[in-house]
Amino acid sequence: MIFKTFLKRLFPRSFDEQIYNLTPKELIIRKSSNHGGFKFGLFLLTVIFLFAIFGPVILDVSPYEQDLTKRLLPPVWKEGGTWEYIFGTDGNGRDYFARILYGTRISLTIGFGAACVGMIIGVTLGVCAGYFGGWVDQIVSYLLTCQLALPGLLLAMTIVFLIGPSITVVIFVIGATHWAFFLVVSRSATQKIKNLDYVTAASAIGASKFQIIMKDIIPNTVSQIIVIFTLEVGIAILNEASLSFLGVGIQPPTPSWGLLIAEGKEAIFFQPWLIILPGIALFTLVVSINMLGDGLRDVSDPNNKVSEE
Amino acid sequence: MLKFIAGRLIVVLSVGLTLSIVTFFLLNYVIDPAQAIAGEDALFEEIEQIREQYGFDRSITVRYFEWFTGIFQGDLGESYYWNKPVISLLVDRAPETITLALMSVSVTILISIPLGIMAALNPNSLIDRMALGIAVTAQAVPNFWLGLIMILIFALAFPIFPVSGDKTLFHFVLPSIVLGASSVPAVMRLMRTGLLDVINADYIRTARSSGFYGWRLIFNHALRNALLPVVSVLAVQLGNKFGGSVITESVFAINGLGRLALESILGADIPTVQILVFVFAIIFLFFNLLADILNAYLDPRLRL
Numbered sequence: 001m002i003f004k005t006f007l008k009r010l011f012p013r014s015f016d017e018q019i020y021n022l023t024p025k026e027l028i029i030r031k032s033s034n035h036g037g038f039k040f041g042l043f044l045l046t047v048i049f050l051f052a053i054f055g056p057v058i059l060d061v062s063p064y065e066q067d068l069t070k071r072l073l074p075p076v077w078k079e080g081g082t083w084e085y086i087f088g089t090d091g092n093g094r095d096y097f098a099r100i101l102y103g104t105r106i107s108l109t110i111g112f113g114a115a116c117v118g119m120i121i122g123v124t125l126g127v128c129a130g131y132f133g134g135w136v137d138q139i140v141s142y143l144l145t146c147q148l149a150l151p152g153l154l155l156a157m158t159i160v161f162l163i164g165p166s167i168t169v170v171i172f173v174i175g176a177t178h179w180a181f182f183l184v185v186s187r188s189a190t191q192k193i194k195n196l197d198y199v200t201a202a203s204a205i206g207a208s209k210f211q212i213i214m215k216d217i218i219p220n221t222v223s224q225i226i227v228i229f230t231l232e233v234g235i236a237i238l239n240e241a242s243l244s245f246l247g248v249g250i251q252p253p254t255p256s257w258g259l260l261i262a263e264g265k266e267a268i269f270f271q272p273w274l275i276i277l278p279g280i281a282l283f284t285l286v287v288s289i290n291m292l293g294d295g296l297r298d299v300s301d302p303n304n305k306v307s308e309e
Numbered sequence: 310m311l312k313f314i315a316g317r318l319i320v321v322l323s324v325g326l327t328l329s330i331v332t333f334f335l336l337n338y339v340i341d342p343a344q345a346i347a348g349e350d351a352l353f354e355e356i357e358q359i360r361e362q363y364g365f366d367r368s369i370t371v372r373y374f375e376w377f378t379g380i381f382q383g384d385l386g387e388s389y390y391w392n393k394p395v396i397s398l399l400v401d402r403a404p405e406t407i408t409l410a411l412m413s414v415s416v417t418i419l420i421s422i423p424l425g426i427m428a429a430l431n432p433n434s435l436i437d438r439m440a441l442g443i444a445v446t447a448q449a450v451p452n453f454w455l456g457l458i459m460i461l462i463f464a465l466a467f468p469i470f471p472v473s474g475d476k477t478l479f480h481f482v483l484p485s486i487v488l489g490a491s492s493v494p495a496v497m498r499l500m501r502t503g504l505l506d507v508i509n510a511d512y513i514r515t516a517r518s519s520g521f522y523g524w525r526l527i528f529n530h531a532l533r534n535a536l537l538p539v540v541s542v543l544a545v546q547l548g549n550k551f552g553g554s555v556i557t558e559s560v561f562a563i564n565g566l567g568r569l570a571l572e573s574i575l576g577a578d579i580p581t582v583q584i585l586v587f588v589f590a591i592i593f594l595f596f597n598l599l600a601d602i603l604n605a606y607l608d609p610r611l612r613l
Binding site for chain 1: 553
């Protein structure tokens, strides 16, 4: 027995099955380093982020500069492609690589912005409904039913287009139509937390309701809300792309990926890369975000055992 | 059961009423309809003239009641853009969207249910991983892009299906695959977890110990209970398809309600848009009600 404890102190990693000795923080690090999808998603997303932030700084390319003598050049791996235009050029002779590069910034801005707006609305309503219960809960549930029944995309299309499409309007409208998930999750989390002893203790020493919500409840719902936030970023990015594709979102010449695909649609037969490339960019970004979100859910769930591998 | 249905019906009706108010005020108050018709750089006098001509200068509550009572008399308003009553537009365009919605839900069923069953019967196997991969992919692929890629492969590179249009049922095959694929992940995951839960239940162990095995056990005992939640989600998904038809219909040039919605938005045709938003919301509510009733019918515990 003594020998075993001694060994364990020397080589803690060789006793992986004894996870009881780990602090919650160590456990989460252990779980996430064992979760393949989480690692892959995080890696891919970091690469895309660095690309979006530093790409335009390092590479001297412009997404708006037109050169009508160089229209519809093929990408470098096709016959006739040059390294000057890695992804070729579009119908107006603009560098397609530069347009996709700048499009990354737009997608990320709108994805994170819209998810933030949705989170603020959803979490506020959800925490209030969960904490106060009673008629507040009834009203919030009613609001939720209304939100779910409204055709979100159609309403977003109408409002964005008729107010006047700009990045800010797109962010707020997509955010305002996507808060249902945040509400449901924060409501049920709050309902569980508010009956725990430490919340009772906080109110016993005289903490106000506002203090309890801000200091005791919201910090403990964070892990669940981050998961929803990640998934909503992916949904918002796809929504923005759909709006822009239909011509009721971001307007030309801004290089939004959805818009690039809409513009490439005219040349679908002879220049298919014009729709394939921005689509792959969109797919890669959303897949990495979704994998990160799924991974976060597995990692932050205390009932989920340490990965089998 | 009747009491249950009546309770649900009251909720649906009150939500429908609220939504009619929300839609009307959003589209007539947040957006200025006269401005929308006149265009962005119209003169002030022109906007005023349009406001008078269409009666936008009256109070918004009066216009709301006029609009709302009109709906019950079959008068859905007059479209400025198409110069037709909105009701005739709806009647013209609805069959395409209904066909598309029904066919795409069939695609969802055909893909997700067998895949979910296979995945649940062999957890953590190759087929389970593949099913998960399909779900992750389908969740991240933008719908309109999938449509274009389908056209590129199955209509242009290998001309099996027509590129676009809505003349025959054959034209609807690609669009319904695209629209159906979007609900595959949700339904498949539900099928998989549902069946996994049921397989580990006590009564299945009892059935197994009394000599049932293989497909007979799955079909006669397990599947019936595992399908309960799937059926209601499918009903909800069918309701979603109407609102979701906007993108697919414009990619494949199908003259249905979704394309009508897009064209009306681009033409700033508020009467048509507000009716469409309201109709899609009502369809969604109706299928939700249907799902609730189906669930209560199939599972007596829910009727309490």
